[in-house]
Amino acid sequence: MKLEQLTIINFKNFDSFELKPAPKFNCFTGPNGIGKTNLLDAIYYLSFAKSFLQSADKLHIKHGEDYFALNGKFTRKEEIEEIACSVKKSQKKVFKRNGKEYDRLSDHIGLIPLVYTAPFDISMVIGGSDTRRRFIDTVISQFDKDYLRKIIKYQRALDQRNQVLKSFSANKHNDEAALEIWDMQLAKTGNEIFEIRNQFANEITPIFNEYYKRISGNRDDVKLIYVSQIFKNSLENLLKNSRQKDILFQYTTSGIHKDDLEFMLDEYLIRKTGSQGQQKTFVLALKLAQFDYIKQKTGLKPILLLDDIFDKLDSFRINTLIEIVSDNNFGQIFLTDTNYERTLKLVDKISEDSKLVCLEN
Numbered sequence: 028m029k030l031e032q033l034t035i036i037n038f039k040n041f042d043s044f045e046l047k048p049a050p051k052f053n054c055f056t057g058p059n060g061i062g063k064t065n066l067l068d069a070i071y072y073l074s075f076a077k078s079f080l081q082s083a084d085k086l087h088i089k090h091g092e093d094y095f096a097l098n099g100k101f102t103r104k105e106e107i108e109e110i111a112c113s114v115k116k117s118q119k120k121v122f123k124r125n126g127k128e129y130d131r132l133s134d135h136i137g138l139i140p141l142v143y144t145a146p147f148d149i150s151m152v153i154g155g156s157d158t159r160r161r162f163i164d165t166v167i168s169q170f171d172k173d174y175l176r177k178i179i180k181y182q183r184a185l186d187q188r189n190q191v192l193k194s195f196s197a198n199k200h201n202d203e204a205a206l207e208i209w210d211m212q213l214a215k216t217g218n219e220i221f222e223i224r225n226q227f228a229n230e231i232t233p234i235f236n237e238y239y240k241r242i243s244g245n246r247d248d249v250k251l252i253y254v255s256q257i258f259k260n261s262l263e264n265l266l267k268n269s270r271q272k273d274i275l276f277q278y279t280t281s282g283i284h285k286d287d288l289e290f291m292l293d294e295y296l297i298r299k300t301g302s303q304g305q306q307k308t309f310v311l312a313l314k315l316a317q318f319d320y321i322k323q324k325t326g327l328k329p330i331l332l333l334d335d336i337f338d339k340l341d342s343f344r345i346n347t348l349i350e351i352v353s354d355n356n357f358g359q360i361f362l363t364d365t366n367y368e369r370t371l372k373l374v375d376k377i378s379e380d381s382k383l384v385c386l387e388n
């Protein structure tokens with residue numbers, strides 16, 4: 028995957044910006060608040076049809092303007108793909124591939140494989156289980172369209188079941204038969220999602236272990252564990268067994284929406300015992316594993332966005348990380364750093380296929 032040209036209009040703090048990226052490293056430096064992360068977000072938008080901040084589209088329109096437009100020309104398997112996204116205030120987002128608007132935005136996911144990592148990814152370690160489920164879902168959706176549909180279907184059935192549960196208390200009558208249809212749907216889709224997630228966890232674990240070992244210089248003993256209620260019992264049974272509890276709580280307490288990934292360091296949860304650098308290493312190893320995994324599944328090297336990744340890492344870990352991503356296994360990379368000198372050295376060292384863009388007001 029390669030981004031050949033990027034055009035930005037009225038996107039966050041940029042009024043207009045154009046870039047012809049280099050094939051390997053593209054480094055953005057500049058002071059805090061200059062727009063380095065915003066540039067990465069623009070590239071992310073073209074891949075995921077939304078911001079990595081998960082915020083509403085119109086918040087990304089430059090203050091005082093009434094629309095933003097992004098355009099990216101990519102090479103994918105030797106073919107040019109032109110992706111355009113525009114958002115006008117109080118209008119539906121327009122998202123096009125080669126001039127043709129998509130019927131469903133979800134159809135676009137996976138066309139431009141991309142892996143992004145930023146300081147706030149640490150929330151994958153210290154935050155709630157939803158961030159880790161989102162990680163699993165984002166990775167798998169990039170090569171398995173059917174999976175994304177299953178997730179959407181499961182979520183709809185879950186919402187419906189929860190509404191039915193709420194209606195029991197409003198109507199002061201428990202019509203349990205009304206739950207059956209949703210139980211059946213949840214069990215079917217839930218089991219399928221569980222199988223796919225389990226396979227994903229089994230496949231990504233060895234890749235993750237290898238990266239963690241390399242970046243840390245083999246210093247820590249870490250583990251990644253997929254946790255799901257469905258390992259213990261079928262979802263049909265779980266839903267049946269928890270029905271009275273669900274009626275009481277007015278929501279569904281069993282299912283794959285409770286899945287989690289446990290991140291361990293020496294048999295303890297890394298979120299409780301790991302240092303900040305160890306936690307960060309964990310996330311980075313996971314993101315690199317995500318890269319390899321998507322590459323294996325799609326035969327494409329995803330675009331890699333590395334936002335401010337050096338913070339909290341010791342010099343050994345920084346150097347190893349750079350060595351890893353400089354390798355031919357990786358493709359085009361966009362990296363941000365406030366430290367111009369460090370980035371300059373990096374670009375010098377890597378190759379002539381690299382570009383350093385120093386952002387100024």
Ligand SMILES: Nc1ncnc2c1ncn2[C@@H]1O[C@H](COP(=O)(O)OP(=O)(O)OP(=O)(O)O)[C@@H](O)[C@H]1O
Pocket residue numbers: 038039040041057058059060061062063064065066086087088089090335365
């Ligand atoms: N809708 C918007 N309109 C105008 N400016 C915006 C908008 N949204 C965000 N900004 C501005 O973008 C800037 C933040 O840019 P960004 O996060 O890319 O900075 P950065 O260069 O990555 O900084 P850091 O080094 O601190 O990470 C802020 O100054 C913010 O005010």
Ligand SMILES: [Mg+2]
Pocket residue numbers: 063064065334335363
């Ligand atoms: Mg930033």
